[in-house]
Amino acid sequence: MGIARRWARTAFGVGVGAATVPLEMLVVLPAWLGIATRPARALTDIALRRIGVSVDYPPGRAVRFLAVRWVVGLLGGAVLFLLALGAGTAVRLVWGWARGEEPDGIAPAAWIIAYFTVVGLVLLFAGLQGLAGVLSAERWLARNLLGPTRRDRFEQRISALAASRAETVAAVDEERRRIERDLHDGVQQRLVALGLLLGRSRRARAPEKADELLRQAHDEAQRALEELREVAWRIYPTMLDEHGLPAALEAVAERSALPLRLEYDVAAPLGRAVETAIYFVVREAVTNAVKHSGASAIAVLVGCTAKTVTITVRDDGTGGADPAGGGLTGLARRVAALDGRLQVDSPPGGPTVVRAELPCA
Structure with a gap:
């Protein structure tokens, strides 16, 4: 039932996209001329909600998106029409055979039934894949026509690097x-x-x-x-250079005033800068937990995927940690300098979870 509902939602969404094509074509030309740009943005927002894409876009890009999307909308309408035609044909044949008739002169012989069953399943599969392809095409158009361009991404990257450099200083x-x-x-x-x-x-x-x-x-x-x-x-701990990151983290656990459970599951070698960042994330998070959380125990997990190393420090304290505090802000700067990100989840009542993600290289 879950698969059927999902395909039904997909078919409904593609059908709505096909139905809005005439409105989009009526809106595009005036919007190109600078007239009625609000309807273009409204239709674009409807399309984004329908396909499940969240993009923050300038108003002018809505017209460009609609000017291309109507082609995909017509394609979706054609796929739905063919699916409906095939389903109608199948129903007409089955209904006629059940009444003892021979629709279009087709007798219900065994090989005829097998033939139409196989052909019908193949066409059904092709039609469903066509619906999925139309939805994927709409999402691709939304991300590429409404989302940031390559120049925008470069500008954002430059701004982020400039801010990170200033924060590092x-x-x-x-x-x-x-x-x-x-x-x-x-x-x-x-x-x-x-x-x-x-x-x-x-x-x-x-x-x-x-x-x-x-x-x-x-x-x-x-x-x-x-x-x-x-x-x-x-x-800077000399143990990090002399004995490696696991030994340095074990030293943090030994020096902690609270019971600390450490799990280190990283097999691949890490860069020196990444190891240093991991060490300071763990040490600062543990220090904050000991001083401010009122916790009775701390758990530290360091794991690695193909490209990302994840550090999670969790305590069972009262929560309420401020991500804008001096220590956590310094950690965020250190992590951001390596193209990583730091998240702090500390609701009132706890627990507090400090999670950092860093590239392995």
Whole structure:
């Protein structure tokens, strides 16, 4: 029944397309002259809804589309006419034979029935394929005559690259400011405290006091070293170069304050830039989940198809993440710089799903 309904909808749509041909031909000439352009756009919108195509097009292209579409509409009408003619012939023969008659002098012999059955099925198949071909032709015309031209696509691509370059520069500047803040507020303060402790230990007269100050200085040096390693890790993990992306992602899982399940299913080699982007997407998404989501667990999945690698980070938190936030915006810029895209789905109440798609090369 589902297949029958689908073909019935296809036949109805092609029939409507054939029925609107006279209106389209009446509208095209005035529209070419700049008159009655609104009816042309209305007929084009009807055709787009009928064939299931969504295209954002300038008003002037509607006339060009209708000027060509009427040919396909007539072809669809012809296919429907032939299907109706064949169906009518089959009904007339069967009805006549059932009444004991011989329509057009054709007797209901076994080989005659087999012959007409085979020919009828072949013609039915050809007619249905003709309907599908007419629908495909209309969709092709809509996308090519109403959609962006090659020049439009080039202009859009140039605009996207210019915007991506500007966003990348802004992201680099923001990353530099963050590193400066981390060094100033963390490591630098530790080093200042270390210097003060060493100075006090040099001036201390009692050996016990000097030993205590040196012990405190040693502890402060250890904490400064840990913070320096943490800053270096946030800038770029050496593990990514030394041991590869899987090991770097496992390190993110180990350092996570929440239980993290990692699935890495990428067999093909990835480019260095892609691996770096994957690492930072996972790390930033996990960091945001730990800090803001109120989640109890995180799942990370990295998979790859023939041309695309997909990164999905999901948590069971309360949701409400803002895609325009600083961290997610930086991720979107990093992904866009590699012709990828980032999606954030975080309804109130959760869960939050961060999904990125990147080209494998």
